[in-house]
Amino acid sequence: MSHISSVLASLVHVLSHAPSVFWRLTLSGIELGGVYALIAIGYTLVYGVLQFINFAHGDVYMVGAYIGFFSVTVWFASSSPWIQGICGIVLSIIGCALLGLFIERLAYRPLRNGLSSADAVPWSIISAFYVDAFLGKYLAARSVLPAVAIYLIVFAISFAVMLVVLKKLFRMLAPRIKPTNDRLTALITAIGMSLLLENQGAASFGVSPHIAQVKGINQSVAPLIVLVASVVLAAALVFVIKATSIGRAIRAVSQDKDAAALMGIPTDKVVGFTFLLGAGLAGAGGFLNHMVDGVQFDTNIGITLGLKAFIAAVLGGIGRVDGAIVGALLMGLAETYTGASIFSDFKNAVAFVILIAVLLLRPSGILGKTAQEKV
């Protein structure tokens, strides 16, 4: 194992001493793009099967970073770097995958099947109320929390309890609110889920930023590990989508849900699996970016990085996995180049500039096809 890392180190050594700074910037741009891609794939997959933007997806990524944080600093604090890295990323992936599945089952599926819109309509209202009335003061009083894993458990339990309790409460209070617009309801619900995750995160982990890294990781090797891992994971995802039976089912559901059901495909299960895949990749992204590369994070990264990854997905053509990857790489590179130029203050704005430019020229994104009416 140390052999591999020394090979990597020498490779990085060669690369980082390459004549041009441009080379190094490109490498770190692709690395950032890889992280964006891991998040963007989740947006695009879910959009593909449901034509719905899962705004809570960025917050799942945030949870991935925290699971990684507790793995590295608490659960596997005294293990070797390899154990830390591997167990950390596996736990982040599994934890986030389950979270994604859980959100889909409890918040989105009831809406889709039209059981009762009261199940989910008012998530965002509740959540906003919850922040203002309760969390604001609570958080101000304890802005620094020790990094103890118990908070992750507190987070999981309180999130689950909130979700179940709120759901029951709304069934009682408003048993039959008729939705006026199903797509809008779904969108508001997603925003509500995002707020709920973020606020529960802040309440459980504190609002102050954290920073940690897998033990003894070589600063110059880290970017390469992130790069290789994101390429491997994205390739695995593409393989699942293109070459397996469940992947074919996902594509069928995204092309024609009714026809897919007529083939005997359990569409709800396939949608759940799509959430599982997307959320798992986001978890991996959270671990790689923050625990391997050591980028500082807090509970807001779900919004900031999530939004950029979402833009990357739109940029590439939402609904397409290859589009998300292309868009993410483009964004990562643009952001890194801008950051190194005299316009470095505009590093975070460049994403939006590119988005506006691309959408003016190609409204459906770089690889997106113009919408075709089915005959």
Add this chain to the structure above:
Amino acid sequence: MLKVSNVNVYYGAIHALVNVSLEVSEGEIVTLIGANGAGKSSTIRSISGLVKPASGEISFNGNPIHRSSAHEIVRLGISQSPEGRRVFPAMTVHENLKLGAYSRKCSKSEVSNDIEEMYHTFPRLKEREKQPAGTLSGGEQQMLAIARALMSRPRLLMLDEPSLGLAPFLVQTIFRIIKDINLKGVTILLVEQNANQALKLANRGYVLETGEVILHDSSSELLANDAVRKAYLGD
């Protein structure tokens, strides 16, 4: 084999099916005819589980299926070739056929044998094997939709408007294929606007009007019926 009794379907305020009852016996070809919006497709969609009836019962081989979801009903042996073909446009012909066998628990070689058999029945599909289904012509897409529906090895095949938008000679081909499928032992429920052709092929027929079954009889009787001739056969 299939028994639909007093089924009611609503789309919001619209009462799409009003106490629809019908029966299909093993080995038959039964056709549903009627004008646009008469409820033919709604009937088929409620049998295949895409639409849930508000009341009434549907049973297949004696088992109630009206509460089952669409993917479970396929497993019981009911397959549907939907109106408008609904092939998966971005997937190849081959992938479409593979998806047709999704509900079956069988080996890969069995599936590929069945696909070869479909290519034998529909040689045009073999030529287009690697092409995205969206690039096929209307007639080819219709053949693909039927072949795909057969891939689940159904005992009852429901065909929704298989002749829609096809050139007359292709309509002949499609109807001949339906006959062949039936001769191989598959029971057929055929929805058609082309009432003349459908009644010539079928053993029995049901006439739907604004969501109600207004008439059912053997095909020969329906072909001879004055009201049917006036309304649906263009006499």
